[in-house]
Amino acid sequence: MDPIRNPYAPGAGQRPPELAGRDRELEQFEVTLERVAAGRPERSMVLSGLRGVGKTVLLNALRSQAVKRAWGTGKIEARPDQSIRIPVAQAVHAAVREVSHRHRDPDRVDAVAGVLKSFALRTAAPDRKGMRWTPPVDVPAARGRADSGDLELDLVELFTDVATLAGDLGVGVGLFVDEMQDIATDELGALCGACHEISQQGAPLVVVGAGLPHLPVALAASKSYAERLFRYVSVDRLPRDMADRAWRRPAAEEGVEFEQEALDELYRLTDGYPYFVQAYGKVTWDVALGSPVTADDVREAAPDAQAELAVGFFGARYDRATPAERDYMTAMADLGAEHGDGAIATAEVARHLARKPQSLSPARDGLIKKGLVYSGERGSVAFTVPHFGQFLRSR
Template identity: 70%
Template sequence: MDPIRNPYAPGAGQRPPELAGRDRELDQFDVVLERIARGRPERSLVLTGLRGVSMTVLLNALRSQAIGRLWGTGKIEARPDQTLRRPVAAALHMAVRELAPRHRDPERIDYVLSVIKAFALRDSATGSGPGSKTVPRWQPGIDVPAARGRADSGDIEIDLTELFTDAASIGTDLGVGIALFVDEMQDVPTPDLSALCAACHELSQTGAPLIIVGAGLPHLPTLLSSSKSYSERLFRYHRIDRLDRPDADLALTAPAQREGVDFSPDALDALYDAADGYPYFIQAYGKVAWDAAPTTPITAEDVKVAAPEAEAELAVGFFGSRYERATPAEREYMRAMALLGDGPVPTAEVATSLGRRPSSLSPARDSLIKKGLVYAAERGSVAFTVPHFGHFLRSQPV
């Protein structure tokens, strides 16, 4: 069939033509937005799941909902080697700019922008306290002087709380809120993650209309709990999983039907077996099946012909790119995990299979966790962050 009309979109963070199976999260977020706008207490949100379940897509959809309600929004992608100061400042700058045209007091807007600038310019490495030196190594593009004595102490917890409080006041003035979306939240450095929790805790007590919407790997709740014990009550957690069969079918059939194309029942069976309900895989297999089919309906034979192409693309772009980031020692560790099964495996069994002491493998395991390739599923066990990664590793030559 015509590849130009192919509706499927297997891209990183790219919204699929049919966002199936996420209605519950979208509906609940609508309630959160409305409650906060009415001054009702609500918790910030955290989405967790494996790679390939389209968490970034969902995060962007939630942001679109906030924008639709005229909220100020900003988004960051956390990195383990970067503090929150610059990305948070840039995101809140964007959020305040979205609200500024509707605000009646330009001086209030300028004041909040000056606080954002002070927060961004404060180099915590120079010390702490009001008298510490500020090193303006980077200019955030805010055309007002930096505030003095506000969000510039050098203590990230104090500064983040003051910054959020002042930014939220703009939302209060307009009867809306500010939402900060944090992708790859598990990569926020530990001191900054603790500060983020503390700032959210303070805002929840005062009812300030600013919320965090984070997305990260399955061990993110454990990291949050380790940083602040009250984080278990501070956030509303949503585990984002693969789609069930009806929603997986809908993700394929709805966009096809809009193009006048159908799937035979056996084709849908074959596609569900191949993709296992993971949204990214659904898009990948749907795209090649469309291109392979000569006409509608798309059949199981079309899927069979097309599947090797999807598998080859996944092996390079989805699995291979991650595998290449690992060192030889880390690859050895992952191969041992794969041979033990596809679910969480005890670290002691990994060590036994390699004939090594568990302590000697800790550097490889910890590095894999930092790289986002595995996560601590529970005490004493590890699992892959990427679905079907074990199968991929078992198929590779040693």
């Protein structure tokens, strides 16, 4: 079939033509936006799940909902070696720009811009990446507001002033944080503390975070009340009917149908993981000669899809690991074949490699920092990428 008309879109954070299986989350967030704008109490939200399940896509979709309601929004992607002060300042600046042009009191807008400037400039020196940023606003930095150097206090003051500015217009502010698990524990605690204070004030500001499956554990470790502060949403693979919808609806718009056996084979190969759904759908479309798409088309396309995933999705991650880290992951994959891919006890990995657990700590910690494995509970590890164990065993 015509590859130009191919409707499927595998990509990092790229929204598929049919966002199947996320209706409930989108509807719940609509309620959150209305409640917060009306001054009613509501929790911020945290999305967690493996790589390739569509967390970033959903995060962007939630932000789009806020934009449609004329909220001020900003987004950051956390990094393990970077403080969040400057990224938050940049995101909040974007949110202020989205609401300030509608505000009737320019002096009030300038006052908030001055607070934002003082917050950003409080960074004493460039961070570890040499990053320094000054908001491009022609106002002096405020004194004695959001400039204490205590991140939690500064966030509370910044969020309060920005939320009040948006509240004057009957809307709110949304801060969207991707890769939230990469925020340092002390800064994660500061962000939680600020969210707690803002929610108690009833200020119209929400934080929506997305991260790996251990993000709820990381939040709880940073603040004891974090488990009550957020509404946690586990983003997982698509159930069968939603996966079928993700294949069928975009194809139907192009006048193409799928045989039921083709859908059966696609789901068997993908397990409903959204990234795989798009990847196999795209390659199958290119291989198929016409409508309806058959199971033979899927089987013919499967090696191409697997080869593409082996290079771009799995291989790129494997190549980032050191030899010691690769040995550790290979041991995890071997053990996964015996017990089913999932969480593996670190003690079992040590026994498999005939090593002392302490000697493997650097490899395990390196893999966690690189986002290749995560530790959902003490003494166990699991891959952050679905089917990664299968990929390693096939090498």
